[in-house]
Amino acid sequence: MNHKILSSRRNESDVWREDNVIFIRGLTHPRHASQFIKVIYHARKCNYESVIINMNGVSGVFPNACVPIAAAIQYYKDSSLNILVEKQSYKLENAHFNKPLLATSDVLNAQKYFLSKIWEFNNDKMVFELVSALVKAIVEKVECSAGVLQGFEWCLNEVMDNVLQHSRASRGFVMVQVHAESKRIAVCITDTGIGIYGSLADSKHKPKSAVDAITLAVKEGVTRDSSIGQGNGLWGLFQIVKNNSGRLSITSGQGSLFIRGDETKTFDDIPYIDKNHKGTIVDFQIDASQIIDITNALNGFKPVNLRLESLENDTGEHHIIVREYAHGTGTRRAAE
Template sequence: MGLPHYVEHRKFAKPRLNSSDPSVLQYLDQDEREVAVDKVIKSALRKTDLSRANIAALEWAVNEITDNVLTHSQSHVGGFLICHKLSHHDILEFTVADAGIGVARSLGILDECEAVERAIQEGVTRNKSTNQGNGLYGTYQLALASSGIFALNSAHANLYVTKAGEMHIRDESIPYKGTYVVCQIDCANPQLIEHALTIGGREHSPAYDYIERKHEQAGGVLRVEAKDLCQTFGSRQSGIEARRYISNLLRDDDGLRLEVDFANVFVISSSFADEVFGKLFVEMGPLRYMRRISLRNVAPAIEGLIDRAITLRSQTGL
């Protein structure tokens, strides 16, 4: 997870988010926050089957909670973010933490338990002229709709919502010096936004999402650089993550076409080629595959490996 760096930064290197293990990401300003959120979404696309709507829901929640840190917490170390997929479930859990003034001081409420309870209610914020106060509320609703846990700890107050939706609030004798939020989102729920993000009596749809910002081109074309699909091109495990990333990009709109750009990639393994392109060819069928997926800037050696992988996989099937 990379935690030792934040305990003793002179001895341990700063962690990097890779394709296998989640790492703690620190952010000190809006630019670093946006980079951290994008890394989390990219990792989620590699590890979990996601609809376009659920990508937007996850991105909205992580954006809201991480932005709260910079807007309200006055944390001298900024914020910390980590996200991982629960084993054997399509559930993503993310945690955002800071070392700031806490929810009660931010809202101007003396009772800390009352403060965390009010913080997850709709429209609660310290300054309604600049903030709508729906970040924690909407994130809490996403966890409820997912039958996932939600936790909000700040100073002496501990709010915990079980998978059954039961809320428990208790006064802790040992304070957490700051605030942290834990939220679980069920990515297998196709109507997550419809069930959860109702704000001001109206369904809230995030205006745009990661795929639109990072991959959409004119004319209904998505473009992805091969290096965004995974960290390495030498293993079947990397291929599994790359294939899931591609499948997620194409999942909801059969009219979209995807260009995979292999610029500056000079070698891939046979197992990687088979896991990604061989299996996609068989899963989608030849005509649909050729209509929807094209490769650009492919080195001859890589092209040969992909052609062979498709031929062999077509003979053996999935």
């Protein structure tokens, strides 16, 4: 049987397959992740024992394409598919695209730079230490308006905790990128677990579809199990991003919800790994120049400012050891 995909497909997609070789020419849009999921699924159906992923020509690397593809590659590697990633650019190698960094204390302490890298996490300690490192990296990269850092930290903690609590995946992946010119903070968090529909299917909410499950999940108080969560994680993320006039996309299984300003779109034909691993992709952007009123966004709830609390000494004063931040003050912008 000839499994070869016709070369004309190259003109229709930035990701295509020829026999067991998958060519990727773009990592700048969520559609690139969808295209990859589709072609590697069909490659797997053809029973290839190994797959080569050719990255020659990839220049731009955005979290919302890079992280879902990296997560899928790790899933297939765990499923005993031999995958060789070849011809990576410096940006891809630096992002640890083929082998995400495990967020252990040792690895975090050995790193100088935390942004534009794919991180793997699998427990609460990793989440706490990684989020702390990413917040500090944001401080040194871009000047943030009031509430931005706290909003960013809150969203990151909540979504990563959702992966640990609800996905039934053994791990999650996250990447944070700063676009200094536009002052945008871009975040993508991905898992290859059961998906939001799978999580809520046996709950009292009884979603009818993947899109229905996502739409429910961004409402206040919706959770699979109230004993392990209040159901405010994705709702709070939605509220904070909206308060900031940012952008949010939540994709899980075949469903996707996109929100930007007053614009809302849903999609119900998104490719996914398989029926037991529909996965969830949370992709959002925050404008560092726009104030976030986090208390107003969360309907009066005032979360603990973990960053300030970490700087507080026994007498209630905020104790800042300047030498720990010295490497971030080499320019006037960084110092500010």
